[in-house]
Amino acid sequence: MEPILELEQVTKKYGRKKALDRVTLRLDKGKIIGLLGSNGSGKTTLLKLAAGIAFPTSGKVRIGGIDAGLQTKSLVSFLPDQSVLESWMRVKDAVRYYRDFYPDFKEEKAQSMLEFMKLQPNDRVTALSKGMRERLEVVLVLSRSARLYLLDEPIGGVDPVARGKILDAIVQFFDEDSTLVVCTHLVSDMERVFDEVVFIREGEMILQEEVESIRVNRGLSIDGLYKEVYGE
Ligand SMILES: Nc1ncnc2c1ncn2[C@@H]1O[C@H](COP(=O)(O)OP(=O)(O)OP(=O)(O)O)[C@@H](O)[C@H]1O
Numbered sequence: 001m002e003p004i005l006e007l008e009q010v011t012k013k014y015g016r017k018k019a020l021d022r023v024t025l026r027l028d029k030g031k032i033i034g035l036l037g038s039n040g041s042g043k044t045t046l047l048k049l050a051a052g053i054a055f056p057t058s059g060k061v062r063i064g065g066i067d068a069g070l071q072t073k074s075l076v077s078f079l080p081d082q083s084v085l086e087s088w089m090r091v092k093d094a095v096r097y098y099r100d101f102y103p104d105f106k107e108e109k110a111q112s113m114l115e116f117m118k119l120q121p122n123d124r125v126t127a128l129s130k131g132m133r134e135r136l137e138v139v140l141v142l143s144r145s146a147r148l149y150l151l152d153e154p155i156g157g158v159d160p161v162a163r164g165k166i167l168d169a170i171v172q173f174f175d176e177d178s179t180l181v182v183c184t185h186l187v188s189d190m191e192r193v194f195d196e197v198v199f200i201r202e203g204e205m206i207l208q209e210e211v212e213s214i215r216v217n218r219g220l221s222i223d224g225l226y227k228e229v230y231g232e
Pocket residue numbers: 014015017018019037038039040041042043044045046
């Protein structure tokens with residue numbers, strides 16, 4: 001089976017700083033993958049390369065077998081760590097904006113997700129709490145019909161109730177024909193949704209393993225393994 005995301009010996013430098021160092025990785029269809037690592041380890045850089053908005057210094061990034069770039073943008077739905085919402089918008093405007101911009105936007109899915117997330121079409125974006133804004137952003141990004149979804153810290157800075165709701169939505173609305181990669185520091189909160197995890201440290205990939213195997217073979221939770229690997 002062709003991997004949805006493939007990195008082959010990928011190095012990304014910003015000036016002299018190596019953000020990623022010879023990373024080789026294959027992610028298959030039908031999985032939710034946690035991309036984990038401490039601050040500055042290269043997670044956001046990896047997502048940007050997969051999204052086709054940054055390019056490797058050397059090596060190859062492929063989406064469904066195609067080199068990442070303009071051609072693959074329609075295959076990838078990316079939630080950056082900066083907000084994509086504008087202050088003038090109401091919830092319904094944000095949905096329209098996405099619908100008009102992305103031909104693969106599924107309005108029905110968006111409506112179901114808005115309901116699930118308890119978002120009202122007339123709510124002003126500026127009046128939403130941080131947790132509700134995050135919910136809206138997740139709705140927009142997951143309502144596209146993409147092959148690869150990339151979420152950078154989708155539950156950062158939100159309270160436990162909103163976190164739970166966002167995670168439930170991710171699981172419930174995940175399309176098994178796609179792949180979803182999530183970066184987070186909130187490992188213990190998020191581990192219930194992961195099928196597989198990738199650990200990176202200082203730009204190097206140090207582990208890729210099925211969650212089931214970590215639990216059964218190592219007798220550890222993902223949070224437990226994370227603390228073992230990254231503990232100081
Ligand atoms: N545009 C840039 N210019 C220069 N250096 C950068 C740039 N973007 C990232 N870096 C550096 O590359 C390294 C990896 O950054 P990246 O944002 O990918 O890490 P991260 O794992 O997402 O971090 P965090 O968890 O803090 O968000 C860091 O040392 C960072 O300072």
